[in-house]
Amino acid sequence: MNSPSSDVAVPPAPSQPAAARALPNGLAAFLVFYSSGAVLVLETAALRLVGPYVGVTLQVTSSVIGIALAAIAYGSWAGGWLSDRRNPRTLLAPALVLSGIATAITLPMVRYAGEVLRGGAVSGVLLLVVVAVFVPAMLLSAVSPMVIKLQLADLRRTGQVVGRLSGIGTLGAVTATLVTGFVLVAALPSTVILFGLAATLGITGIALGVYLHRQDRATVPGAPRVRAALAVLGLVGAGLITVAPDPCDVETAYHCARVEVDPGRASGRTLLLNSAQHSYVDLADPTHLEYAYTRWIGAVADVVAPEGQRLDALHLGGGGFTVPRYLTATRPGTDNLVFEIDGGLVELSEQRLGVRQGPDLRAVVGDARMLVAGEATDSRDYVVGDAFGHLVVPWHLATREMAAEIRRVTRPGGVYVQNVIDYPPLRFIRSEVATVAAEFGHVALIAPPEALAGERGANFLIVASDAPLPLAAIRARLDDGNEPASLLSGGDLTDFAGEALVLTDDYAPVDQLLATA
Incomplete structure (x- = not known):
């Protein structure tokens, strides 16, 4: 008797595909x-x-x-x-x-x-x-x-x-x-x-x-x-x-940069970095300050050193060189030293924005944190902090350690002004005020009233010195402006800062503080 299996055809085993040849x-x-x-x-x-x-x-x-x-x-x-x-x-x-x-x-x-x-x-x-x-x-x-x-x-x-x-x-x-x-x-x-x-x-x-x-x-x-x-x-x-x-006229090592002509002012030029307005320059009139925060910087400078009195000024961030040109025009003989990390931006400003380097204006390409460390103690009357990565102050320029370096460089009676952009709920500007106040003896804050009320984002200007600030004179200059600006100091500024975090090199969550809630 045949076994059952003898009547069933066994299919052949499937052939295995040949292995693919290896590469050299x-x-x-x-x-x-x-x-x-x-x-x-x-x-x-x-x-x-x-x-x-x-x-x-x-x-x-x-x-x-x-x-x-x-x-x-x-x-x-x-x-x-x-x-x-x-x-x-x-x-x-x-x-x-x-x-x-x-x-x-x-x-x-x-x-x-x-x-x-x-x-x-x-x-x-x-x-x-x-x-x-x-x-x-x-x-x-x-x-x-x-x-x-x-x-x-x-x-x-x-x-x-x-x-x-x-x-x-x-x-x-x-x-x-x-x-x-x-x-x-x-x-x-x-x-x-x-x-x-x-x-x-x-x-x-x-x-x-x-x-x-x-x-x-x-x-x-x-x-x-x-x-x-x-x-x-x-x-x-x-x-x-x-x-x-193409959003760029020039692509530098750090920015997509473009210069636009102001249709309402033939000599006006707007510098855009990464499509955000960064600086405004009037080629024919260096004393023209288009943006409110630049007028505030100019107003503080006018109080610190009356028109015609030279200054030793240090600028952290060049951009369109608006403020250095203003100080040179209003105070002949002023020494403007500008630390700008983007060499391509310096070249663009020279080519398109009327910047001319010479005895009254020197641009040094490099990171402001490292360059400030090499400056002599008590060497500057006026220090302007206006460095941004897009709309954010680089975190290492916003810490207490950086404020200490700026204080060291600033002469007794000299003034430090810092431009800051923030949005409601204003966590970053509160922390930056607390950070600067941790090093400087006298601090004030200039800002639009509605921004201080948390109704919109805006530029804020911190004003700091080891000597008492001429607040009445600054207030008078602000009142001469076309737009309202609040000036906080003393207890009002302390209340505004509250229990805000003092930023340090070890912990400075700048981007997170700027994030809107």
């Missing part, structure tokens, strides 16, 4: 190094792309880092998943070419979306950052798991292969971060950086595709259609780039 070790290392580095170049450039529309705050920086990390995570996951289902050799070249196209399209997409999402709303920041970085970073992050899959021919060496390629990828990211931050951003506009990255990605992908095709001597199914689709995407991206709005 040098090529594998290059692809992992290059793709990982390209993600960090893109991340750095993305921060500069979104800055003109949403600023360069801690929240924006955190969003760029967070979205980039999310793109890396999803890209690595997707790359590994695809590698288990398709021959990674057929995926590598398209991934690189697509990432190049996505990088090229990033610029026009950010500029179009930025005009719609302009402002500092959290949702707008996150959405614009996603547009700027997510897709190309995800495509690039899929390359490493594809390469690793190809190189895992010997299971006894998986740890060595994965560890070596992971280390090479990290080295690529570190190298790209340093090169971009120290070299590329200083030498090239972000537009050129992105276009260069897109071009090298595309060329690398095409070259890799040709190499692998010759090695495998086989045509990938659907390759002509894929190449045609990629070509169409590239043409669409090129077309968008040519018509995308």
Whole structure:
């Protein structure tokens, strides 16, 4: 009797697909190094792309880092998943070419979306950052798991292969971060950086595709259609780039800068940094002070040193050099020393805003915190703090330790004025008043009445000295102005500051204090 199994045909075991051929070790290392580095170049450039529309705050920086990390995570996951289902050799070249196209399209997409999402709303920041970085970073992050899959021919060496390629990828990211931050951003506009990255990605992908095709001597199914689709995407991206709005006249190492002519004043020029009004200059009349806070600075200067009396003035932040030009015009012989971190902004001011350096005006390029430390004690009559990163005072210029350095540099009887921007509920200005008051013996605050009432955001001017302030004279000068301005001092200012946090180098959450509740 035959066994039951003898009448049943046993199907043959399914044939296992041949393992994909590994790449040469040098090529594998290059692809992992290059793709990982390209993600960090893109991340750095993305921060500069979104800055003109949403600023360069801690929240924006955190969003760029967070979205980039999310793109890396999803890209690595997707790359590994695809590698288990398709021959990674057929995926590598398209991934690189697509990432190049996505990088090229990033610029026009950010500029179009930025005009719609302009402002500092959290949702707008996150959405614009996603547009700027997510897709190309995800495509690039899929390359490493594809390469690793190809190189895992010997299971006894998986740890060595994965560890070596992971280390090479990290080295690529570190190298790209340093090169971009120290070299590329200083030498090239972000537009050129992105276009260069897109071009090298595309060329690398095409070259890799040709190499692998010759090695495998086989045509990938659907390759002509894929190449045609990629070509169409590239043409669409090129077309968008040519018509995308450009918010910059000049892109410096720190800012997207533009100078606009005032339609109501032929000689008036407005300097915009990252699309925010930063300075106003009248080329024909350096005594014209357009903005209220500059008039307040001028009023305090007029009280400290009557017109015609020279001053030794130190300016933390140059911008359009409005106040240094005013002091020079009203007090011949004044020595204006300006610390400006952005050398490109100094050049733009010289070219477009009528700034002329000489015995009465010297601009030193560098970080004000470090430069102030090198100034002589009791060397300045008037110190003007007007440094901003977008609309935020850099945190290291807002601490008690910085106020102590300024006090050291200021002569007995000299005055320090600090421009601060804040919004309801006014947490930052309260803390900054408390911080300056912790070092200076006499402090006052000038601001619009409705801003002090918490009805709107505005500029605030802190006035500080170790000598009693000429409050009556300052009040009289403010009353001569066209707009109402409150002057708080003594108990009123103490009540305004309340129990506000004194900012220190160890703890200065400036961006969080500025966030509206």
